[in-house]
Amino acid sequence: MSLINCPSCHKKISDKASICPSCQFSFNQDESELDRLKVLNYRKYRDTQYLFKMLSFASIAITLFGVVPMLWDYLKALDYGFNVSLANHWGIYPVMAGFAMYVVIRVLMLYAKRRYQSTKLEQK
Numbered sequence: 029m030s031l032i033n034c035p036s037c038h039k040k041i042s043d044k045a046s047i048c049p050s051c052q053f054s055f056n057q058d059e060s061e062l063d064r065l066k067v068l069n070y071r072k073y074r075d076t077q078y079l080f081k082m083l084s085f086a087s088i089a090i091t092l093f094g095v096v097p098m099l100w101d102y103l104k105a106l107d108y109g110f111n112v113s114l115a116n117h118w119g120i121y122p123v124m125a126g127f128a129m130y131v132v133i134r135v136l137m138l139y140a141k142r143r144y145q146s147t148k149l150e151q152k
């Protein structure tokens with residue numbers, strides 16, 4: 029016996045259960061109902077992944093917004109022979125924020141993928 033996610037409410041239930049104890053979702057429904065849920069689940073998954081993709085592009089843009097002026101000032105300072113500390117540059121904030129955002133989005137994407145793949149719908 030193993031635990032799977034209910035396709036309807038996503039709570040953990042036994043793979044031997046024919047009815048979800050929390051939302052009463054039944055695995056003995058006719059095929060059309062299961063197919064309908066399968067499509068709904070897929071659409072939800074696809075929309076979530078699309079949103080995450082857009083957000084990760086945004087986080088890359090935020091990172092570049094910090095990286096470009098940092099590089100620019102660095103090269104300018106090199107030209108003049110200054111010693112520059114990039115850690116004190118304001119560009120470090122968008123770089124860190126963008127990078128942190130990117131990592132968080134990637135983790136959430138992985139989590140959403142796992143959740144989608146662990147629904148029981150594929151087994152019946």
Ligand SMILES: [Zn+2]
Nearest residue numbers: 034037048051
């Ligand atoms: Zn359920």
